[in-house]
Amino acid sequence: MGMKLLVLLPTYNEKDNLERMVNTVLHLGERPAMGRLGVAAVRVVVVDDDSPDGTGELADQLSQRNPGSVHVIHRKERGRGTAGIAGFKYALTQDVDCIIEMDADFSHNPADIPRFLAKAGSCDVVIGSRYAPGGHSGKRSVIRHLISRGASLYARLVLGMSIKEWHGGYKCYSRSALASLDFDGFLSKGYSIGMETLYRLLKLGFSYEEIPITFQERARGESKFRPREVLDYARVALQLRCSGKRDGR
Numbered sequence: 001m002g003m004k005l006l007v008l009l010p011t012y013n014e015k016d017n018l019e020r021m022v023n024t025v026l027h028l029g030e031r032p033a034m035g036r037l038g039v040a041a042v043r044v045v046v047v048d049d050d051s052p053d054g055t056g057e058l059a060d061q062l063s064q065r066n067p068g069s070v071h072v073i074h075r076k077e078r079g080r081g082t083a084g085i086a087g088f089k090y091a092l093t094q095d096v097d098c099i100i101e102m103d104a105d106f107s108h109n110p111a112d113i114p115r116f117l118a119k120a121g122s123c124d125v126v127i128g129s130r131y132a133p134g135g136h137s138g139k140r141s142v143i144r145h146l147i148s149r150g151a152s153l154y155a156r157l158v159l160g161m162s163i164k165e166w167h168g169g170y171k172c173y174s175r176s177a178l179a180s181l182d183f184d185g186f187l188s189k190g191y192s193i194g195m196e197t198l199y200r201l202l203k204l205g206f207s208y209e210e211i212p213i214t215f216q217e218r219a220r221g222e223s224k225f226r227p228r229e230v231l232d233y234a235r236v237a238l239q240l241r242c243s244g245k246r247d248g249r
């Protein structure tokens with residue numbers, strides 16, 4: 001039958017990037033490298049948080065042009081965490097083997113997808129990491145770079161696991177791993193979702209591997225990152241650690 005891949009793209013005001021990203025991902029399925037990996041189908045799910053710039057309407061057009069390959073989830077609420085959860089819940093209703101979550105602004109290079117899938121057969125979670133050996137971060141402000149480095153160090157210290165990049169949004173999950181999670185009990189509303197999902201899976205004993213990626217600052221549009229996300233991230237990490245101790249883990 002072959003591997004069935006679903007690529008999840010949470011969006012808010014990504015009209016300038018979405019069409020190119022969706023087309024790039026779908027065309028990956030035509031490449032020989034994907035065939036050698038046994039990929040039989042590639043689908044895209046866009047989770048749009050009621051973008052005022054028309055991203056949701058563009059996503060609908062892309063769905064109409066690519067029936068069966070592009071699905072759109074429209075939400076009235078906003079939040080990177082709840083958008084991810086909405087996408088995961090939908091993915092678990094579908095006949096798929098692997099779910100890749102990534103940003104739609106090309107800060108995550110879709111050309112890396114075959115590298116994720118090459119590792120997916122031997123572990124449950126593949127983590128794209130700019131801090132793994134061979135990974136890189138594109139041009140960023142010193143402050144953003146320090147925040148990113150500090151966030152990973154903080155998570156390692158608080159959660160007690162040696163993941164090099166906890167908060168990155170480029171990951172590949174096996175369907176069976178995601179199916180083990182109770183998303184209704186998640187704490188994250190924002191960018192801490194990547195950390196929380198990973199922590200909960202590793203606590204359940206699922207295997208992982210980090211692969212190096214190059215993270216590029218977006219070329220079009222504005223970053224959705226806000227300083228309050230730092231406080232939310234710190235809070236969620238502490239809550240996860242405390243809940244783990246109460247559970248005896």
